[in-house]
Amino acid sequence: MNRIATGLLAAGIVLAPAAVFFAPVFAQEGFLKATRKHYGLAKEKAGCALCHEVKDPADAKGHNLNAYGKDIQRQPDFLILMGKEGDYEFTAEEVEIFLACVKAVEKVDSDGDGATNAEELSLGTNPGDKAEAPEAEKLKALREKK
């Protein structure tokens, strides 16, 4: 084995665990960014936990979706987006499909706390976490604005 091959192998051994650790995040990142942009959500308020029941961001996968994430994934068009994990980069068209699935559940109350997903996103609470419900007064004010 020549020196370059040895060096590449060593780099691979060092970087492979990092790739495994970060890979699941990459595939969903485009979705999260698009959702943040569409609803004007702050990065620190809308992370992986928006759609996943997860303490470790690297573990955000399809199997640990919260109620909101499950409702989005249940949309028929979401099927087109399934099975693409790891470092797959979703195209702009696929991100649009995803956003359409997100918009399709705006009027749903995924976590059953009495506020729709769109209302929760407006008021800065998590639409997939029943423990994080909007304050009644803020919700009332939002509804009166409509």
Ligand SMILES: [Ca+2]
């Ligand atoms: Ca809700």
